[in-house]
Amino acid sequence: MSEKSFDDITIQDLSDQANVSRGTIYLHYMDKYDLLDKLIEKHIDELRERCEASADLDFVTGSVIWTEYFETNYAFFSTMLASKGASLFRSRFLEFLIEEFQDEVDNNHGKNEGLNKELVVQFVASSYVGVIEWWFMNERPVTYIVLAEQLGALLERICE
Incomplete structure (x- = not known):
């Protein structure tokens, strides 16, 4: 996807790049969309772990x-966010973050008391996705450590 738009990639392109037959690809994936979906799920599963x-x-x-x-998987994530696969990746990443932040947001005590929990979770997850997109699309304007420190500090303000 760093060489061609996702729409223009064929199974033959993939088999040539991977140095395997088209049949081998079809043994593992229904089509290029299935391959993309499985790649995204692999990364989401790793983030979940x-x-x-x-x-x-x-x-x-x-x-x-x-x-x-x-940072370690910069090539994959930056390519995903710059391609047609971005919307699929973005929606899966957002879903994942919403699941993860459900237990972190407390709307019964403290700063979030009285706020709609679902709204706060959507806000936090969407903000996180937006910052990660910004970081990739701007070619990592801060180190991943600075990014983590500042994201962590913001999460502490909202979620604790």
């Missing part, structure tokens, strides 16, 4: 674990 592993950590430390993963 990292989230579970960091459940007892503060927001800053937990954010470092995520942003380090984004």
